[in-house]
Amino acid sequence: MLYIHKTFSISVQQNLLQANIELINEPVNKKLQAIEPAYEKIPPGILRRMGKSIRMGVGAALPLMSETDPVNGIIMGSANAGMEECVKFLNQIVQYEEGQLTPGNFVQSTGNVIAGQLGLITRNKGYNVTHVHAGLAFENAVLDAIMQLNTNPSNSYLLGGVDEISSFHYNIEALAGTYKKEEVSNKVLYEAGSPGYLVGEGAAMFVVSAEANNFIAKLTAIATIHSTDIELVQAQLKMFLQKNLEAGTAIDLFLSGENGDNRTLPFYTACETLLADDTAIVRYKHMTGDFPTASALGLWYACEFLQQQVPQHMFKKKTSKTSYRNILLYNNFKGLQHSFILVSKAW
Amino acid sequence: MGVISAIGNSVAENHQSLKDAVCGVSKAFDLFPTKYAGLLPFGQVPVSTEDLLQQLQVTAPGVTRTTLLALHALNEALADCGISPEDIKSSETALIGANTVGGMCLTDELYNDANNKTDGSDYLESYDCASVNLYLQKHFKITGVVNTINTACSSSANAIMYGAMLMKNGYAKRAIVGGTDCLAKFTINGFNALHILSTDNCTPFDEGRKGLNLGEGAAFLILEKEEDIKGRKVYAELTGYSNANDAYHPSSLSDEGDGPFLSMQGALNIANLSADKIDFINAHGTGTENNDAVESKAMMRLFDKPPAFASSKGNIGHTLGASGAIEAVYSILSLVHQEVYANLHFKNAIPSTGLTPVLAYKKMPVSHVMSNSFGFGGSCSSLIFSKV
Numbered sequence: 032m033l034y035i036h037k038t039f040s041i042s043v044q045q046n047l048l049q050a051n052i053e054l055i056n057e058p059v060n061k062k063l064q065a066i067e068p069a070y071e072k073i074p075p076g077i078l079r080r081m082g083k084s085i086r087m088g089v090g091a092a093l094p095l096m097s098e099t100d101p102v103n104g105i106i107m108g109s110a111n112a113g114m115e116e117c118v119k120f121l122n123q124i125v126q127y128e129e130g131q132l133t134p135g136n137f138v139q140s141t142g143n144v145i146a147g148q149l150g151l152i153t154r155n156k157g158y159n160v161t162h163v164h165a166g167l168a169f170e171n172a173v174l175d176a177i178m179q180l181n182t183n184p185s186n187s188y189l190l191g192g193v194d195e196i197s198s199f200h201y202n203i204e205a206l207a208g209t210y211k212k213e214e215v216s217n218k219v220l221y222e223a224g225s226p227g228y229l230v231g232e233g234a235a236m237f238v239v240s241a242e243a244n245n246f247i248a249k250l251t252a253i254a255t256i257h258s259t260d261i262e263l264v265q266a267q268l269k270m271f272l273q274k275n276l277e278a279g280t281a282i283d284l285f286l287s288g289e290n291g292d293n294r295t296l297p298f299y300t301a302c303e304t305l306l307a308d309d310t311a312i313v314r315y316k317h318m319t320g321d322f323p324t325a326s327a328l329g330l331w332y333a334c335e336f337l338q339q340q341v342p343q344h345m346f347k348k349k350t351s352k353t354s355y356r357n358i359l360l361y362n363n364f365k366g367l368q369h370s371f372i373l374v375s376k377a378w
Numbered sequence: 379m380g381v382i383s384a385i386g387n388s389v390a391e392n393h394q395s396l397k398d399a400v401c402g403v404s405k406a407f408d409l410f411p412t413k414y415a416g417l418l419p420f421g422q423v424p425v426s427t428e429d430l431l432q433q434l435q436v437t438a439p440g441v442t443r444t445t446l447l448a449l450h451a452l453n454e455a456l457a458d459c460g461i462s463p464e465d466i467k468s469s470e471t472a473l474i475g476a477n478t479v480g481g482m483c484l485t486d487e488l489y490n491d492a493n494n495k496t497d498g499s500d501y502l503e504s505y506d507c508a509s510v511n512l513y514l515q516k517h518f519k520i521t522g523v524v525n526t527i528n529t530a531c532s533s534s535a536n537a538i539m540y541g542a543m544l545m546k547n548g549y550a551k552r553a554i555v556g557g558t559d560c561l562a563k564f565t566i567n568g569f570n571a572l573h574i575l576s577t578d579n580c581t582p583f584d585e586g587r588k589g590l591n592l593g594e595g596a597a598f599l600i601l602e603k604e605e606d607i608k609g610r611k612v613y614a615e616l617t618g619y620s621n622a623n624d625a626y627h628p629s630s631l632s633d634e635g636d637g638p639f640l641s642m643q644g645a646l647n648i649a650n651l652s653a654d655k656i657d658f659i660n661a662h663g664t665g666t667e668n669n670d671a672v673e674s675k676a677m678m679r680l681f682d683k684p685p686a687f688a689s690s691k692g693n694i695g696h697t698l699g700a701s702g703a704i705e706a707v708y709s710i711l712s713l714v715h716q717e718v719y720a721n722l723h724f725k726n727a728i729p730s731t732g733l734t735p736v737l738a739y740k741k742m743p744v745s746h747v748m749s750n751s752f753g754f755g756g757s758c759s760s761l762i763f764s765k766v
Contacts, residue, residue, distance in 0.1 A: 035437035079558060105623075110506060117564070118492045124567045129413045138629045138754065141478065142507060142528030147755020152738035153554035159757060160536055164526040165508035171525040171540075178543045199492035203505060253470035256469075257515050257524055281744050305458055344391065367512070 033177050033239045034246035035374075036187070036235070037095045040331040041065050041087045044318045052342040055318060057217055062196050063212065063231035063320035077152070080135065083232070084112045084195035088145035089152065091257050092189055096153050102187035104158030104236060107146040107193070108169030110323030112161070115197035121150040165363020168192065169327040170255050173372070178239040188243075192327025193234035201230065208367070211291070213335070217317040218344070220291040227289040231320015233326035237334075248334045251275060252373045264369050265301045268361065271371045272305075276357070280375075282310050284355040286333050287347065288326060288362035290316040298363045304320040311355070312347040326362040326370060333358045337376040338364060351363030379613060380454030380556075380764035381707045382447055383422035383595035383694040384547070388454055393711050396693065396719040397739050402577055403591045403695045410485070412563050415568065419556030419579055420561055421593025421695025423447065425723065438739055442481045445510045447596035447700075448558035452514060455598040465552070472523040472550035473511060474541045475598075476557035478531030478699035481505035483562035487644075500680075507699075510558060522550055526700065528650050530753030531662075532621075534597070535761055539619040551606055556598030558704040565592055565698065567619035572629060580665030580696075581723040583674065583735050590664040593695020597703035601712075614710045617746070618762030620644025629754050630668045635676030639759035642680050642748060645760040651746060653681045656762070658718050660709045660749040661735070663689020664696050668750065669692055674731040688736040692722030702751040706761060709747040713765045717741045 040046065043056050043063040056066070065087060070078055072093040078086065088109065096102060117140035122131045136271045141147070142278055143161035150159050158179060162171040169192030176190045196368050204210060211227035220229055243249070250277035276282070289299045303312060313336070337353055361370040381388070384402025395402065403421040407414075425433075430446040434453070434528035456466065465471060473661060478583045481504035482488060488505055490496045503509060508526045515524045523544055536555025541553030559565075569575050569592060576589035601616065622644060629635060662673055666738025677684040690708050697704055712718050721735035745765045752758045 089704070108695075110508060118488070120568060121485060121489055121564060122493070123483070124485065124563060129563070129567055132567055132571040134571035134629075137571055140568070141530045143530055143753070146529075147623070149759065150625045150756050151628065154625050156623050156636055157624050158621050159529070159755070160540075161528055161755075162525060162623060163507045163528040164511065164524065165506060167525070168508070170525075174523070174549065175540065175543070178547045181547050181620060202494045203488075203491050203502055206494075207502035210661070213435045240703065253398040253667075255523060256521060257512075258521070258539055356638070 033180050033241060033250050034243055035237050035239055035248045035250060035334055036246050037238040038247060038331055038334050039091045039094050040233060040235040040328055041067060041091045042328055043259060043347065044229060048167055055217065061214055063229060064196060067232045083117045084109065084193055085145055085148060087234040088193035089148050089194065090126060091236045092191055095236055095238050096189060100255040102189045104333050105146045105149050105155060106191045107161045107191050108172035108324050108327065109145060109161060109169045109193050110163055110165045111194050111200055113140040113142050113144050118199035126364065129365045144278045146316060166323045166368035167255050167370060169324040170253060170370040171254050176239050184241040187238055187240035189236060189334065190239050191234060191236040192324035194322045194324045195232045196230050204340045221289060222292050223291045224292050225242060226292060228292045228321040230321055231325060233319055233328050235331040247338050248374045248376055250372065250374050255370045257367055258369065259366055261298055261301045263299055265305065268305055268371055270304050275373050280329055280357055281307055282357050282359045283338060283352055283356045284311045284313055286329055286358055286360045287312055287314050288316060289314045290321040290330060295366050302361050309350050311350045311352060313341055313345045314347050323364060329360050329362060330372065333374045346366050379458060379599050379707050379710065380424055380451040381597040381704055382450045383704055384423055385689050386695050387610060388426065389707060396708060398740060399720045399722060400693065401579060401722055402693055403593065407522050407559055407636055410563065412566060412608055414566055417526060418575055419591045421591060422561060422611045423594050426657040439718060441513060442504050442506045443483055443560040444477055444479055444481065444558050445561055448475060448510050448514060451596040452598045453558060459600045466520045467521060470551035471520060472541060472544050473514060473520045474525045474537045475511040475554045476527045476537040476554060476699050477507050477510050477559050477742055478528055478530055478533055479559045479562050479565060480507040480509055482564045482730045483560050485563040493611050508650045523704050529757035530704055530755055531698050532661040532751035532753040532757045532759040533699040535751040535759035536621060537760060538702065539621060539708055539759065542616055542619060545601060550590045551603065553601045554598060555601060556596065558596035559698040560594040561592060562668050574666045578663060580691055582663035582665045582691050582721055582735060583728065584724045585726040585728050586672060587665045587667065590666050590691065591695040593606055595694060595697045595700050595704050597700060597707045598663055599706060612731055614713045614763045615766050616761065617764040618645035618649030620648060621759045624756035624758055626756060629673040631752060635672040638673055638676035638750065638752055639679050641758040641760040642676065645748060647764045656685050656746050656748050657744045658686035658747045660705045660711055661687045661689045662750040662752045664691055671728060673750065674728060674733050678731060684733060686736050688719060688721035703747050709749045709763050712744050712747050716744055
């Protein structure tokens, strides 16, 4: 269990609080590329040398990190941070036949580069870990934060998830058949009925603690599993709800990670069958696209929906309710990595 | 425990090599074509990838050397522990692995796939760090928490720590923890571009040290709670662990060594031990100018008089994401056999510290061993293992 006190996100869409919530940006060249802010808090000399995932990660985190109330540690989830720099360095190796190479790309290619840079910029000497477990990188970061807070209940942590569409990684995933082959508008993503997803990128950052004052959301539980068996995933969700949903409460919003990929759709539909009739179903991947740590943006949306209305185009199923207090997130990455997260607002 | 490194394919072989002060690092290198073959020393595991595939009976396409080394070490650890296949599959068994190279060892395949020069190799799903543990998850049908950690050269120390935290917090009853990395043109050229590879064998903590040697290998350990051991063999207790950030520079440590100091101090706090209780430190000791000076200074800050210490990088090279796990196994061997192993190739102490590591194998009472791992991004981690 943990409390979320502050949030910030960078994605292809604008921050809901600031924008016309019914407006959505569409993919360009089959990619939902994040619109980056001005990054005023990153020193220009450092900013120039940063790859996009590093910029997005650091840029989304710094507005939340106050000098007067520093966090005690930095816990990051990123499947592919540093991948772009990694292949840039690899291309140098091949191009210059292992000659005199510049180490800049190499140093920025390590998976922990975002958490490392944040530690450096904010002079934070606390706990600093990066989880890189593909579609469960962010979820393991969440679990890590929960465990750190169990042990150190007076601490607070910066928790985040970030990944970019690097050109090289895009090529590899495209060859592997991860993405949709055809051009699809995100406005009709869920009707596509074809294999593959629409790729996106972004960062979502949270300041979390074990203290119940001034919080946006309470993350009550998280569970993860690796499986290709729909029934097992369904059983897992049943167990998760039995164990973690307080008696007398109900899920009033199911935030689904459905992504328009017909290979993973059956998992989402199977989970939906377990929901009560008065549970609204809301989707966000037409806004964000999909990527290994898209669930971090999912959590960011969940925090938004505890505070304000849900845009019409995000509903898969509407109910009579207009405000929500218990949100269940389910995410499925490539039909193998599954996560359930329970978020609530107590009032 | 299971381990594979340049000085042996098993815990027993590694143990014997440590006792015999065997140096597995040499200029004989034949893993892949690189212009540094024969020029720089490497700690190559003396088993070819083809032989690993055969020995491990892996026929599926797309399995990398990084994964094969991990599978080799994990097979040994599981057999050594005597854990049943049912227990491995139990939702209460976690698998936490670390690596930094993933499938980047396949330089040519990755270059071609990433730059759209092919229709796709067998390795499209094998380049990222997660691919190693996704393979192991599938192979052993693991249903508990599975994770991959990358904090550069301290990765597998953090994997061990995360596994322990899962157990402490009730997310797992047992945790399979470890790390792997294999030699790659990528890391060879990267560290070379940073000018921290020695052209000779590395000489940790020596005044004239000229840099590190890269190595490869893997190690896994199985953690269980005391109440669940049920008569199974126990090597040691993980009593302390801590992670701190040096917050100074992306690829080198601060002069004062705040990160190393804080991680060592944090581990002592968790273990509830005073500094004088540590009998031996398995130092990070890479042999670079920066690391060894800073690590020495941090040890001198924390300990009135630093205890016996040594680095095993002279034996196996720096195995990056595997080093925390391999050195955890070595630390535990010191506890089990009440002995410490030599820090190879040392001649003269660094004048500003005057510290001399353990120079020869010797028997001595060892109750608590600290193992250090420091990495890029300021990532510093320390573990403490205690005698049972």
